[in-house]
Amino acid sequence: MxxxxxxxxxxxxxxxxxxxxxxxxxxxxxxxxxxxxxxxxxxxxxxxxxxxxxxxxxxxxxxxxxxxxxxxxxxxxxxxxxxxxxxxxxxxxxxxxxxxxxxxxxxxxxxxxxxxxxxxxxxxxxxxxxxxKIQRAEQQTGYLADESVPDRIQAYLQDLRTEAGTDTVTIPFAWKELANYLGTTPETMSRQLKIMTTAGMISRQGKTITFLCQ
CATH class of the missing domain: 2.60.120.10 (Jelly Rolls)
Known part of the structure; x- marks a missing residue:
């Protein structure tokens, strides 16, 4: 060791x-x-x-x-x-x-x-x-309480943006883990990110996401 x-x-x-x-x-x-x-x-x-x-x-x-x-x-x-x-x-x-x-x-x-x-x-x-830590756990509970998966994903990304204090953020762990954290699947996560990209809300390079609008 x-x-x-x-x-x-x-x-x-x-x-x-x-x-x-x-x-x-x-x-x-x-x-x-x-x-x-x-x-x-x-x-x-x-x-x-x-x-x-x-x-x-x-x-x-x-x-x-x-x-x-x-x-x-x-x-x-x-x-x-x-x-x-x-x-x-x-x-x-x-x-x-x-x-x-x-x-x-x-x-x-x-x-x-x-x-x-x-x-x-x-x-x-x-x-x-x-x-x-308790505050972060309560935050996760808030994500899971939302019945809309797209809203869960957007809320998480916005919280990450607020915490970072910048419009460009990096997901701190694997997409599979994030999907698990938000109570969804990697496939649903990928589809929602594509929707947000097509709508001009974000741009994405790997796990780095840049917000294009307020």
Whole structure:
């Protein structure tokens, strides 16, 4: 297993406001792991730990009664998963796996709990970051509540545009994953993007989309 020095404390906003001595303490408790695409890092029944993404992308999903995968979140560099279990509210059906070759850092629950007690700034940062994750989850629920698939797609793209603050945005993960996230299919997604392109609403180059109108 390769060791990558200081990945988490240098790259993750959660630790940004801590003193260097606190970062050194976290580094001493952190284990690094290289993941291949499709490799799972958490599954039901695993021990409780915080998993932080240094490089790459992770997806967290659960399986329906029929075995269909339901995407819950995509975690980009600087983000993390596992805080629900650390705070006593684990999802017993959740899996997390790499969408591409990734580097993650993880900290066991007992160590992280001690860090929270010893460093109040870390506790505040965790609460703030978790609130933002809840906001994104509520946003996804809003997409799925819309019965119109075209409206779901347009709402997602507009939110991406607003977040980026520019008319040109790049879809952060594969079209299949986005379709899953929005409760539709890649074929429907492709058709809707073609409709939007033909209507002069957007131009598209791969996963990069430029809005042509307000």
């Amino acid at each position: 390769a060791t990558v020095l200081h990945h988490c404390t240098r790259l993750v906003p959660l630790f940004a406001d801590l003193s260097q001595s606190a970062k050194d303490e976290i580094d001493a408790l952190t284990q690094d792991r290289q993941l291949q695409k499709g490799e799972q890092i958490t599954r039901p029944g695993d021990g409780e730990r915080l998993v932080v993404v240094a490089h790459g992308l992770l997806k967290t999903y659960q399986l329906s009664a029929s075995g269909k995968e339901q995407l819950l979140s995509i975690t980009k560099p600087g983000g993390y998963v596992g805080e629900q279990a650390l705070l006593g509210a684990p999802n017993p059906n959740a899996y997390t796996e790499a969408l591409q070759a990734s580097t993650v850092c993880f900290i066991d629950r007992s160590d992280f709990t001690r860090l929270l007690l010893d460093h109040p700034r870390l506790s505040v940062a965790l609460l703030t970051a978790t609130a933002k």
